Amino acid sequence: MTSDLGSGGSAPDFGLVAAGGRKGHDPAPDTAEAGNVPPVNPSVTALRRQFPDGVLRNRVCAGDQDVVHIDSGRVAEILRWLHETPDQHYDHLADVTAVDHGGGRPIEVVYQLWSIPQRSALRVKCELPLDALEIESVTGIWQGANWLEREVYDLFGVHFRGHPDLRRILMPENYAEGHPLRKDFPLRGRFSRAEQTRRALTQDPEDYYMPGEIGERTPQVVASGADDGDEAKASGAGAGGEGEADVL
Amino acid sequence: MSSSTVEYAVRRNPEMGPHGKPVASPTEPFDAPEPELGSQTMLVNVGPQHPATHGVLRLVVELDGETVVSVVPRLGYLHSSFEKLGEYRTWNQIVTLTDRMDYLAPLIYNCAYVMAVEKLMGIEVTERCKVARVICMEMDRIFSHLLWLGTWSIDVGAFTPFLYAFQQREKVYTLHEALTGARITTSSTRIGGMMADLPEGWTKGVREFADNLPATLDEIDGLLTCNAIHVGRTQGIGAISAEEAVNHGLTGANLRASGVPYDVRKDRPYYDYGSYDFEVPIGCHGDCYDRYLVRMEEMRQSVRILHQALDRLPDGPMDVEDPRISLPSKTDCMSDMESMIHHFKLITEGIPAPAEDCWFSVEGSKGELGMYVVGDGGPKPVRWRIRPPSFVNLSAIPKLSEGHLMADLIMINASLDIVLGEIDR
Amino acid sequence: MGVANPGLPGAGTPAFLTTRLDFVVNWARRNSLWPMPFGTACCAIEMMASAASNFDLARFGMERMSFSPRQADVLICAGRVPYKLAPVLRRIWDQMMQPKWCISMGACASSGGVFDVYSMVQGIDTIVPVDVYIPGCPPRPEGLIYGLMMVQEKIRGESLADHAALRAEDPLGAGRPRAGDEEVADLTGPFGNSTDQNRVSGLVETGAIGRPEDRLP
């Protein structure tokens, strides 16, 4: 029995008045000709001047928010310029995230920048096709990007080249169902509840000490916190390797 | 700069140099060269079920003797997939999810979320609603800081401030309950307004709370601020410089303790915050003690904002008067066909949002709380993303705790003021 | 067991001694329950509020929150339990000494609550046996106190005679789900508005796979 519940087809007909009917499968309507909308933020103009072929297009969203689409191959270069040029000085990386629009369209990686001295905001986006989800890491520019990129990797499967420690962060290390925030991932996961429960309990609460993860030193003893007692000590060392092997 | 430093008459620990670097640490009895023992480090697991991790955080700590060599935080023990769930809910239904994310300051989350959606849809809320939301947000800033104060003092070894703080929190619980019917999971905002108008006498209750709070703060101040144990355990611990703090993405009190006066309320004012008279406290050492002082002062400043907001709360409608956005009143629904149809359409179809994206951030109790919403023209989001302030703040803990003692790690963790519901989402 | 004591009605029967003993033992047990607060999310905040001065759990002999499972009698699971946390919960339960009881506080712990999603355990009764469920999101402190009183009520009815049956634990069951596959499927079926959870925005084709069992009401 196949279910078509996941597709938009079986949804009740929303007679949307304000949205002007169904927008269907159109890509997000960007301004076709670049520069059509005058940007609010002067950085956009400067960016276009500096990287005429790195900046693909820009638009203004939600009234006054500047969005710049850039070439995903040059993300580190362009963001470093924005960070280091004195009159740009985007020193606060507020957020790194991704958006999957579904239907096989490319995944957007979104950077939210804020300049504390200039008090200006900029949103930078890169599009990555589903079969080449790889982009350069910006941890070298902002250390705060470390966990944010790990989260995007965990939930969307985007690989960040040059990231110091790209592992799953929220889901278990050996999670086998995929990357949950992709649009083709069902809300309840791919496995049945019984299977998920069984798998969950086969995880060892202390199987994630990866000796390699903490420098090159080999730990001597595995001592225990509040949740595990003596028997944990005994099994801790042996179970150490399990987590690494299964990383998706 | 729009902010000024608040001076505290507290002497720094004389053993600490500038930036809180220990000059002569009292925990180091002698300064002999370490003998070559070929010693190895030890791993200690703290959490995920541990009272001092403030939730289900797990820290894998590598120790050399008692000194922290490295800390590896493990997250995800409370991953409830809010962002995925949001894609299956209409814009208004998501409000109920937001307060379950940060249960320490639910109203700030309610407000931040609807503010982002309203910006996306281009809705301007009424004056009364703006001021009411300011009251809600400031009240919950205090609410959250009070819990932090309680758990912080437990971590430092004092139980009394916890009880004092909870006395005041109970008053906010009562106010929440009067406003929304729930003590924690408030869900009080709606797109274009609030769930209901403020109940009668509510503002009087808020004012009473604002009047009484400073006395409690003074009391706790007297117990902690100059307390030798407290000072000794927090001054010079977990210090971070201003540049590093910015580079790590710290926000909120953690950033301001390092001397960077970045406060979204001042730098990107929303809801006329620019016209309220308040100051942004900043620290100058960036250590745990300064984070404590900054939060204490923030509560007093919030009390000031509360008084001003209560004074200027205008009369008039709470919700925008647009039948496509706000629900009609119950009486109208029952007596008027038009309203009934609007009600039905709004509930079953939801409010469509344009195919755009919007980023909106407010000053949450833990730091800059950003909401990023992407619409596709339909009544549900394509993506609803929360910039979790404590997630980013916590990512600095390996840096903050390097070289400190194991016991200090607990204080550093407490000083960051994290909430796991929002870190793991 | 047959102690001759002709002075009292019923004396001399084996039941006499055990019921008196039961009474004393149960009285002691129920008035000094030491809770193991397994608090994860919002419900834990209400648990903290119950312990603070306004509601004062100490009145019930519970002022000592036992953060070590080995010295605890009743596990209060307050808040959401994702699958990643499930083995931790199970281990804590396994580490607690008999006699032990378990309270599931809040909608999330009891049934998954609003989170019928990929990462959440749909009711901790699939993992550990539960004695009392407290509904609410979150339950008020009064609710928690009522739940604890129900545990006390349950203890009052216990008898040392069936101790072995009540307290039997399968050593092989440690670290395993409490419920079998079918029971898990039964307990975690979608309900309420989770039946239309596979309906996305309606405007975008996502290609998400709906599972047939998700359609069951």
Ligand code: SF4
């Ligand atoms: S039942 Fe409600 S209050 Fe309790 S943990 Fe779940 S969402 Fe939070």
